[in-house]
Amino acid sequence: MDVKDLIENIAKSIVDKPELVSVTGVEGENSVVIELKVDKDDIGRVIGKNGRTINAMRTILSATRAQKEKRQVLEVLD
Amino acid sequence: MEWIEEEGKTRSEALEKALSKIGLPEEKVEVEVIQENKKKFGIIGTRRVKIKVSYDPRDRVVVIAKENLEEILHKMDLTCVVEEAERNGSLCLNIISPQSALIIGKRGETIDALQYLMSRIVSKKMSQKVNVIVDTENYREKHVDKIEKLARKTADEVRSTGRAAFLAPMNSRDRRIVHLTLQDDKDVNTLSKGEGPRRKIKISPRAGGEVEE
Numbered sequence: 001m002d003v004k005d006l007i008e009n010i011a012k013s014i015v016d017k018p019e020l021v022s023v024t025g026v027e028g029e030n031s032v033v034i035e036l037k038v039d040k041d042d043i044g045r046v047i048g049k050n051g052r053t054i055n056a057m058r059t060i061l062s063a064t065r066a067q068k069e070k071r072q073v074l075e076v077l078d
Numbered sequence: 079m080e081w082i083e084e085e086g087k088t089r090s091e092a093l094e095k096a097l098s099k100i101g102l103p104e105e106k107v108e109v110e111v112i113q114e115n116k117k118k119f120g121i122i123g124t125r126r127v128k129i130k131v132s133y134d135p136r137d138r139v140v141v142i143a144k145e146n147l148e149e150i151l152h153k154m155d156l157t158c159v160v161e162e163a164e165r166n167g168s169l170c171l172n173i174i175s176p177q178s179a180l181i182i183g184k185r186g187e188t189i190d191a192l193q194y195l196m197s198r199i200v201s202k203k204m205s206q207k208v209n210v211i212v213d214t215e216n217y218r219e220k221h222v223d224k225i226e227k228l229a230r231k232t233a234d235e236v237r238s239t240g241r242a243a244f245l246a247p248m249n250s251r252d253r254r255i256v257h258l259t260l261q262d263d264k265d266v267n268t269l270s271k272g273e274g275p276r277r278k279i280k281i282s283p284r285a286g287g288e289v290e291e
Contacts, residue, residue: 002153005153006150006153006154009149009150009153010150010195010199013146013198013199013202013203014195014198014199014202048198050274052194053194053195053198055191056190056191056192056194056195057191057195059183059187059188059190059191060150060154060188060191060192060195062188063154063180063181063183063188064154064155065155
């Protein structure tokens, strides 16, 4: 399973410009940083009020099997 | 009813295009041919059929919601089936899975995250606010029971000790359950205190309650 796919799928469904959504994984020793890049006008949409949307995505990420192998950290790039 | 118009060389081609756009099966729509240009003079001229496809937008909500939730759960590597039902006028998606504990998460945080994201996704695709309930193994109902029991138990403690007690921080939905459960209780008052995720309920003896006895 690829958690990048999961995050990309969710992000594309909630932004105005899905074609500008990209997700990259940066593998570290103990963790994987998943970097979510969206159009500047969509940043607010993926973060949500008080970070509610991005935190919901983090919660879902933490329920995946990948989390058991290595810590998955989700960040929004701006 | 909402409708879209579509064109094609044949009726079925136009219909296929329309159905893929709205994501509904043929049996959920009504089709009306509004214009048909038959070939004139044998083979000269192109044949165009224009149709109007009408549908119930609620059917679209169900299809979009189910498809998106199934896709997310599938990408989370979970084995599951999603069933739809109506609950309190909202669409409820019930997940049937041997891994329901994982889907609920600790204190229901995973299922709440799924529910929040599903409402966001469906609202985005329908261009209007749509609330979607995501449930598994009757978790929502059991959870309400649990909060009600906790509220009553704590109220009893407050009654017997005469001292105020705090409940653990809860989200607004859960706090509402506590307030409603204890609103008719003559001995205690409920009050929310704190900000954001730390907001919690204080259950205190109703002023004068003790003195009157």
